[in-house]
Structure formats: C-alpha cells, structure tokens
Amino acid sequence: MLLTAWALVAVALYVIAGIRKDVSSAEGAAKYAIMGVASSSLMLYGIAIMFSSFKTTNLSLMEFNITKEGLHLLIIGLLLLIASFGFKLGVVPFHGWLLDVYGGVHPILVSYIAGVVKISGIIAILRVLYPFSTIIGNVWFSIFAILSIATMTFGNIVALLQDNVQRIMAYSSIAQAGYILVGFASASTVGYKLGLEGIALHIITYMLAKIGIFVALAYMVRRGVDLTFKGISGLGRRMPVISLSITILVLSLMGVPPFIGFWSKFLYLFLSVLPTAPWLTLIAAINSGISVGYYAQIIRYLYFVEPQTDVKEYKGDAEVIISLITAILSIILGLGPAIMNAPYLTL
Numbered sequence: 121m122l123l124t125a126w127a128l129v130a131v132a133l134y135v136i137a138g139i140r141k142d143v144s145s146a147e148g149a150a151k152y153a154i155m156g157v158a159s160s161s162l163m164l165y166g167i168a169i170m171f172s173s174f175k176t177t178n179l180s181l182m183e184f185n186i187t188k189e190g191l192h193l194l195i196i197g198l199l200l201l202i203a204s205f206g207f208k209l210g211v212v213p214f215h216g217w218l219l220d221v222y223g224g225v226h227p228i229l230v231s232y233i234a235g236v237v238k239i240s241g242i243i244a245i246l247r248v249l250y251p252f253s254t255i256i257g258n259v260w261f262s263i264f265a266i267l268s269i270a271t272m273t274f275g276n277i278v279a280l281l282q283d284n285v286q287r288i289m290a291y292s293s294i295a296q297a298g299y300i301l302v303g304f305a306s307a308s309t310v311g312y313k314l315g316l317e318g319i320a321l322h323i324i325t326y327m328l329a330k331i332g333i334f335v336a337l338a339y340m341v342r343r344g345v346d347l348t349f350k351g352i353s354g355l356g357r358r359m360p361v362i363s364l365s366i367t368i369l370v371l372s373l374m375g376v377p378p379f380i381g382f383w384s385k386f387l388y389l390f391l392s393v394l395p396t397a398p399w400l401t402l403i404a405a406i407n408s409g410i411s412v413g414y415y416a417q418i419i420r421y422l423y424f425v426e427p428q429t430d431v432k433e434y435k436g437d438a439e440v441i442i443s444l445i446t447a448i449l450s451i452i453l454g455l456g457p458a459i460m461n462a463p464y465l466t467l
Contacts, residue, residue: 318388354427
C-alpha cells in the first residue's frame, strides 16, 4: 500500500512540475522523474529485505518478531527506506532533483509541490520507520544526526552564494529538511516527545512560509519583476503588501519570535536533543544563524535599496491575498505556543 500510494503521489507531482511545458519545467520534471524512479526502487529493495527477514510486511508484526540475526537485515532495510524517503524531503545527498524543480519551475507550481512533497516524506518516516527507532537505538540517532548536519550545512552555505530569490528558497528548503531531521534524531532519546511536537509545528511553519513566498514570487513574475536581488530592489515601496508578507514569512523561517518558526525550531526541534546531544543543538543553532545571512539580504533589497522597476501592486489580486493570509497565520499560530509556554520561559 505504501509503494502504491508513493507512486501515485510521485507521478502526479511529475506532471505538475512540467505542466507549463517550457524548458525549465521540462528539465525539472525530467530530473524529478528520474530521481523518483531511484527513490521507488530503493523503497522496493528496502521492503523486500525487511520481508525476507520477517516474512511479513505488517509493521506491527515486524516489531514483535525481531531476532538478533534479523536486526542487521532490519538496519539495512531501514537505511534503504531512509534513502528513499530522503529523496522526497530533499535530504543531502539525495537532493539533486530539488534544485531544478524548486529553482526552475514556475513559483506558483512550486508553492503546491513544496508542501505535498515534505508532508509525504515526513508521514512516511513517522508511519514506517519511527516504530523501529527505539529498537535500533544509537544507530537511529547516528544516522539522522549525520544526515541533519549535512543537510542543514549544505543548504545554508550554498544559499549564501545565490543572488536569485527563488534559488535561495530552493536551498532554504534543503536546510529546513535538516532542521526537521533534528527532531527525528531525538526519536530514540528522552526528547522524543518534544521532537515529534517540533516536527508537527515545523511542518506548519514550512508550509505557510513556502506557499506564501512562492505565491508572492509568482505574482512578481506575473508583474514582470526579475527575481534576482537587483530585480526586487525597492519593492517594499512598489509592492508593500507582498513585501511585508515575504518579510514576515522570512522572519518566521529565521526563527524570530513571536512567529511560529521560533517555537518550532528553538523551543521544540533544537531542544529535543539537548539532554543527550547538546553538540547537535549547537550545530543546528549555528546553522540557523548562518541562514540569517541570506534571509536578511532579501529584506535588505526589498526595503533598503533604491527601486529598479516601476511596478504596481493591486490589493485585490489573488496572490496578494494568499501571501498576506499565510503571513497573518504565521503570527496568529505563533502566539499560541507563546501563551502556552510563557510560564516555562519565565522560569
């Protein structure tokens, strides 16, 4: 059932990625399809290895029928499944397709793809892999800690080198996957509950930010704006609502309070591994600090550089309304954890 559902979702996303039929969309869809085939193949091999070990594909039966001999096969099968799901999440080194899709396909299509892809990968890990986290213990933590560090570091450092906002958001998506993996690393530690709560909150943070930002970028493209730093210069004066929405969503991704991104990253994801691996918390916090470098550049060019184009914003346009709604939700949803955790923060 997992493999069937995975294939159905994947094929639909390949079509969406290439639906505009231009060169960039076709290239992105083709690479996405090739990497998707590799992902499905790894999943099939992983399922086959686990079936050969336990003689069943029922997860609940697997959990209660693990022998010492079968533990090694279980780890191999889980590694293949982690690689398969890692393709969807954009985890390094399985991220090759993401840059061509998120950075080259029309932003309005990416706004949909970004949310669906991340959710499908995260749900698959939670449903299929998470039940085995305590069984393989330290191996689980080591795998996800290494993947999270590689993913965060690569995404943030390469994003610093970009001057195109859409490509920055593509690399940012890789970095966000790394933060989520920190929560998964805590699944075999005492902070598992905090980690799972952080994953749930960060999915909301990520979806609101990516949908709002990519819809805003699509509006800019429709209005003839180049998505480079030079092209968005001074848009805070020409497109005040769109620029304000992008700013709020970028601040949420940075982890600035009181936006929801602060609570999902710092109070949940990063603190979930603090009792057992403070070094991982430190690396995640440093990476979050690095991300400020490129997020702040976007805000700087929107508000503190002279306008390069004479464009206008129409408040009733659908893209303007959608981006504003996602920004408002990032504030409102951020105030919920702020109120709940006020006594904890005071102490």
